Amino acid sequence: MNEALNASGIFKGCSAQELQEIARICQRVTYKSGERILKAGRTAQNLYIIAEGAVDLRIEITFENITKEIIVEHQFKGNVFGWSAVTEPHIYTLSAIAMQDSELLMLNFKEINSLCEKSNHLGYVLMRNITEIISERFKAMQWVFIEMMHEKANLKDLEHYPITLEGAVSRFEKNLIFEALKKNGGNKTQAAKQLQIPTSTLSDTIKKLKIEYY
Secondary structure, eight states, X not given: XXXXXXXXXXXXXXXXXXXXXXXXXXXXEEEOTTOEEEOTTSBOOEEEEEEESOEEXXXXXXXXXXXXXXXXXXXXXXOEEOGGGGSTTOBOSSEEEESSXXXXXXXXXXXXXXXXXXXXXHHHHXXXXXXXXXXXXXXHHHHHHHHHHHTTOBOGGGTTSOSOTHHHHHHHHHHHHHHHHHHTTTOHHHHHHHHXXXXXXXXXXXXXXXXXXX
């Protein structure tokens, strides 16, 4: 299990002790080829890491009154999906279907949040790594939209999808920093120490996200 966690970029930068805590809350689950793992639009309760196998991430599109699922990305060993479980509003933005028989590590968002409350460093590292995942996912979705535009696809049914995925990460980051400031009485130096980041980085992020704490 630790091998799968180390291969996953989402926990890059975590300490050995933090990885042990994460491994403790992981559940191994298996899916047959073609089996649906999650559905876009439903409540996001779990984050998934692929230990073995492969998974398709798909978005539902309507082409001239014909609805179909379009593949956004192929995910393989070490890849992470279902990140919406750890960011508000906790709604899956993509569907996931096993491309082949797959073994996944499943982490419940409540247990992840509990660990992050105990370790602000873990929460901050997790948020940073999720930002990278969302950035790559966003680029992949942009290519899908470009292809659909060329095919004159009907995009009206996409309005309920959060196209600006970065917004979810910003809210997550803002909440982490706000809580750190709150716990340290607004002291940036102490808050930065708790988050295990340079004070200058914290100050720049506070300014960028327009975080106000008095």
